[in-house]
Amino acid sequence: MIKIENLKKIYHDNGLPVKALDNISLEFQKGEFTVIAGSSGSGKTTLLNLIGALDKPTEGKILFEGEDLSLKSKSQLAELRLYKLGFVFQAYNLIPVLTAIENVEFTMILMKIPEKERRERAYKILEELNVANLADKKPNEMSGGEQQRVAVARAIVTNPSVVLADEPTANLDSHTGSQLMDLMEKLNRDRDITFIFSTHDPIVIERGRRHITLRDGKVVSDTSKCLQ
Amino acid sequence: MxxxxxxxxxxxxxxxRSIIILISIVIGVIAIIFFEALSVGFVNQMVNNQIGIHTAHIQIHKNGFNEEKLIQNYLPNSSKILNELRQLNEIKHMSQRIISYGLITTAENSTGILIAGVIPEEEKNVTKISEFLIEGSYFLTNKKEILISKRLAKSMDLSIDDKVVLLASRVDGKVGSELFRVVGIFQTPNSVFDKSTIYITLVDAQEVFGLNNNISEIAIVSSNLNEVAKLKDKIAKIIGAEYEVLSYHDLIPTLVMQQEMTGNWMLIIYIIIGLAMIFGIINTFLMSVxxxxxxxxxxxxxxxxxxxxxxxIVYESLILGIIGAIVGSIFGLSLVVYFSKVGLNFALFSEGLSAWGIAAIIYPEIVFFSIIKAFLVVGSISLLASLYPALKALQLQPVKAIRYV
Structure with a gap:
């Protein structure tokens, strides 16, 4: 589903080149529940951003469902993110001026889904994630855990192939973090959505069925639970 | 949506922050609407005064008269022309005049002046001179009465019932002189005109200049100010090439210049308001974006x-721009309506204004087009002001934008 070939990313920090990813090659299959772990600065968020077409690699390529992302225009990448990808961020990143249900509906508006259908779908997904009671609340009226659930709802409401979650539990307490992981495992199971996490939270690492460990921009291990 | x-x-x-932007837009719109109304009021007052004091809409003379105003160039066949003109519906009023230079003297003083000989009743319909009387009265009889300006009265130390002598070169080349009694003192908003013009009756002027029953000028008021040029051409065709037919634009070329100058000033005001608004809005939008x-x-x-x-992003500034334009238009219009009734007193600048032929009180005039203009100006400024920060925001890669601090 996703094929990464010889991926390199070099940042420039005050003019000095910093290797964030160094010649990485990986493959992700549909339905995987993968955790990319590593210490801070290991390159896991960079890798997630590149997979999500939020950034451009310095070298190498990423094939998404066989298509080379580097050959796509800005608007094609925006379309890919809209239709194929879902994002869950560490800081939730809901649109502060919209209510929970409007936040969930937002991506469907971009997809031009009719109002009635999108309202129904948004409400249903909020119910599924046990936050339907927050439908009319704005992000600043919700707790961190609640906001992250709404963010997950926003990420999956469009039925994406892949959800990329960057440190999704970093701002949550362990109980809430655990609940969130239960939810995402369920979505992975029920909807066959591919999840790729970047984290150093043990709660997330423990739930992953495939573990990729990065160090200094290189893959140092890539193991799957079923193989163990 | x-x-x-x-x-x-x-x-x-x-x-x-939004209220501050709104206030700046509202003030800008008020300024645009009010200054436009003031400038239109200023120009119209200037035009009406210049036309209404003496010039009228159209003047007819013998060819070449206007340049030197020599009495020998009096209007030939004036009765025939007058009869022809009376057939034209486009002409509202006419006044027969004798216009030429002369000298006004007292025992102590003398000064050169433009003598205007008029038929009092006709002149009343064509110009406002009778309305500008501040002392004495308009002509009481047709016998040796003179109207002078306050300015002239002051400089020659004259008052009502004082006697003056008018000296002028007659049509036969001799010097004519007659004794006149000051019956009225006028003051127009045009100081230049006041300095140099006196009025006597046509009969007396014919005597002073030895013109018998002749006249040197016909002043005309058109029934439609916007069709003066058309009427001018029509009259020229009817009366023939022996005569000069001049519109107020030909007679007061400075009027066109003054109109253009006022237009230019308005443009400068627009630019200043626009710049002040654009920088204020850009600054605030940059912060907001x-x-x-x-x-x-x-x-x-x-x-x-x-x-x-x-x-x-653009919607945000457009919404603010539209709200600001609506609120500004309401306040701006209210202000214009109020001052169009009570007038705006520029007494401090009355000397300068009178040189332009304008009274100290200016009445702004409602110009509905200025509201459209204000909407367009504010709309484009809001659009421009938001485009820069919006384009800046778009340039960032999503990942950089998400991490932007």
Whole structure:
């Protein structure tokens, strides 16, 4: 589903080149529940951003469902993110001026889904994630855990192939973090959505069925639970 | 619709800032509407005064008269021309005149002046000179009465019932002189005119200049100010090439210049207001956009394309611009309506204004087109002001935008 070939990313920090990813090659299959772990600065968020077409690699390529992302225009990448990808961020990143249900509906508006259908779908997904009671609340009226659930709802409401979650539990307490992981495992199971996490939270690492460990921009291990 | 909703809610995220932008837009719109109304009032007053004091809409002379106003160039066959003109419906009023230079003297003083000999009743319909009398009265009889300006009265130490002598070169080349009694003192808003013009009756002027029953000028008021040029051409065709037919534009070329100058001043005012607004709005929008760069990054990440993002940011400024323009128009119009009734007193500048032929009190005139202009100016400024920060925000890669601090 996703094929990464010889991926390199070099940042420039005050003019000095910093290797964030160094010649990485990986493959992700549909339905995987993968955790990319590593210490801070290991390159896991960079890798997630590149997979999500939020950034451009310095070298190498990423094939998404066989298509080379580097050959796509800005608007094609925006379309890919809209239709194929879902994002869950560490800081939730809901649109502060919209209510929970409007936040969930937002991506469907971009997809031009009719109002009635999108309202129904948004409400249903909020119910599924046990936050339907927050439908009319704005992000600043919700707790961190609640906001992250709404963010997950926003990420999956469009039925994406892949959800990329960057440190999704970093701002949550362990109980809430655990609940969130239960939810995402369920979505992975029920909807066959591919999840790729970047984290150093043990709660997330423990739930992953495939573990990729990065160090200094290189893959140092890539193991799957079923193989163990 | 959702973008409008987001834009609307974003506006009110920082109420103080949005209100400051709104106030600056409202003040800008008020200024545009009010200055436009004031300038139109100024120009119209200038035109009406210049036309209404003496010039009228059209003047007819013998060819070449206007340049030197020599009495020998009096109007030949004036009765025939007058009869022809009386057939034209486009002519509202006419006044027969004798115009030429002369000397006004007292025992102590003398000065050169333009003598205007008029038929009092006809002249009343053509110019406002009778309305500008501040002392004495308009002609009581047709016998040796003179109207002088306050300015002239002051400089020659004259008052009502004083006697003056008018000296002028007669049509036969001799010097004519007659004794006149001051019956009225006038003051027009045009100081230059006041300095140099006196009125006597046509009969007396014919005697002073030895003109028998002749006249040197016909002043005409058209029934439609906007069709003066057409009427001028029509009259010229009817009366033939022996005569000069001049419109007020030909007679007062400085009027056109003054109109253009006022237009230029308005343009400068627009530019100043526009610049003040644009920098204020850009500054505020830059702050507003850059503190939300992360949000824009997220919107890009979840699949919003650049055009829609641009639209959303532009909507914010357009909404503010439209609200500001509506509120500004209401206040601006109210202000214009109020001052169009009571007038705006520029007594401090009355000397300068009178040189332009304008009274100290200017009445702004409502110009509905100025509201459209204000909307267009504010709309484009709001658009321009938001485009720069919006384009800046769009240039960032989503990942950089999300992490933007």
């Amino acid at each position: 959702i973008f409008l909703k987001i834009a609307w809610r974003n506006i009110w995220r920082n109420k103080k 850059f503190e939300r760069i992360n949000e824009f990054g997220v919107l890009k990440a979840i699949g919003m394309n650049e055009q829609k993002l641009l639209l959303m």
